[in-house]
Amino acid sequence: MQIDSVTALAERQRIRSGAYAGQTAGLAPGHVQANLVILPADWAGDFLRFCQANPKPCPLLAVSEVGDPALPTLGKDIDIRTDVPLYRVFRDGEFVEEPTDVRALWRDDFVSFLIGCSFSFEEALLADRVPVRHIAMGRNVPMYRTGIPCVPAGRFKGELVVSMRPLTPRDAIRAIQITSRFPSVHGAPVHFGDPAAIGIRDIANPEFGEAVPVEPGEVPVFWACGVTPQVAIRNARPPIAITHSPGTMLITDLLNTQLAVL
Structure with a gap:
C-alpha cells in the first residue's frame, strides 16, 4: 500500500472542490482522520477542559489559532472551512443545517478542535x-x-x-x-x-x-466516539458551533503509524 502526503492532500482538494461529500472511511489509506468542533473563542476554554477531562471520546490532535482556518501541524494547505466533506451547524444547541462549505459562516473569533477518530x-x-x-x-x-x-x-x-x-x-x-x-x-x-x-x-x-x-x-x-462533543454542544447551547457530520472527517497528512504506542 502506497502511503504519502500527496494522497491525503489530493483527497482534501477533491473534497474542497465539491466533488466528494460522502463518508471518509477508507479514503487516503494510512492517514489519520479527525473529528471536528469549531467554537467561538469565549467558549473554547470550557471545551478544551471538557476534552482534557474526557480523553477517551475527545483525544485532541490539534487546536487552531483564533480565527485561523489553517492547521499546519496536521497537514499542508488545510482549510478547515472547506476540507471536511459535510459539516453540521448548531445554533443555541439546535442542529440547523448540514453544508459542504462553511466559509460564509466563518468568524475571526473561531477556534477549531481536531479530535482523534477510530x-x-x-x-x-x-x-x-x-x-x-x-x-x-x-x-x-x-x-x-x-x-x-x-x-x-x-x-x-x-x-x-x-x-x-x-x-x-x-x-x-x-x-x-x-x-x-x-x-x-x-x-x-x-x-x-x-x-x-x-x-x-x-x-x-x-x-x-x-x-x-x-x-x-x-x-x-x-x-x-468523537461524536460525543455534539451531545455536549446540544446541552451547552453556544450561540454557534460547527462540527463534522458523523462519518465525514478531515483527512490529515499524519500517518496512523505515528500514533501507535509500542
Missing part, C-alpha cells in the same frame, strides 16, 4: 485480519448515545457516544490488544456485550451512522 485504528485491525463489518458493507460505522456520563467541564456536559463493531470473542480479544496501542484515537473499547448495560436500547437503530448486523456467535464491541 478510522485510524480500523486500519490496524484490518492489517491483523480482524474484520470490520461496516467497511466490508460499505456503510458508515454505527454510533449510539449511551447512559454513561462524561466528566462535565464549565458549560459542557453530556453522555458518551460510542461506535460499535461486531466481532467474534476471539477477534474481540485481539481488537482490544490492538486498539490499546492507539490512545490518541480512542484506544481500547469501553464496553463489549450487552448494549443495555450502557444504556443502548436498540442495537439495530443507531442514532448516528448506519446499522450493521450482529451475527450469531458475535458480540458487539463499543469504542468511545
Whole structure:
C-alpha cells in the first residue's frame, strides 16, 4: 500500500472542490482522520477542559489559532472551512443545517478542535485480519448515545457516544490488544456485550451512522466516539458551533503509524 502526503492532500482538494461529500472511511489509506468542533473563542476554554477531562471520546490532535482556518501541524494547505466533506451547524444547541462549505459562516473569533477518530485504528485491525463489518458493507460505522456520563467541564456536559463493531470473542480479544496501542484515537473499547448495560436500547437503530448486523456467535464491541462533543454542544447551547457530520472527517497528512504506542 502506497502511503504519502500527496494522497491525503489530493483527497482534501477533491473534497474542497465539491466533488466528494460522502463518508471518509477508507479514503487516503494510512492517514489519520479527525473529528471536528469549531467554537467561538469565549467558549473554547470550557471545551478544551471538557476534552482534557474526557480523553477517551475527545483525544485532541490539534487546536487552531483564533480565527485561523489553517492547521499546519496536521497537514499542508488545510482549510478547515472547506476540507471536511459535510459539516453540521448548531445554533443555541439546535442542529440547523448540514453544508459542504462553511466559509460564509466563518468568524475571526473561531477556534477549531481536531479530535482523534477510530478510522485510524480500523486500519490496524484490518492489517491483523480482524474484520470490520461496516467497511466490508460499505456503510458508515454505527454510533449510539449511551447512559454513561462524561466528566462535565464549565458549560459542557453530556453522555458518551460510542461506535460499535461486531466481532467474534476471539477477534474481540485481539481488537482490544490492538486498539490499546492507539490512545490518541480512542484506544481500547469501553464496553463489549450487552448494549443495555450502557444504556443502548436498540442495537439495530443507531442514532448516528448506519446499522450493521450482529451475527450469531458475535458480540458487539463499543469504542468511545468523537461524536460525543455534539451531545455536549446540544446541552451547552453556544450561540454557534460547527462540527463534522458523523462519518465525514478531515483527512490529515499524519500517518496512523505515528500514533501507535509500542
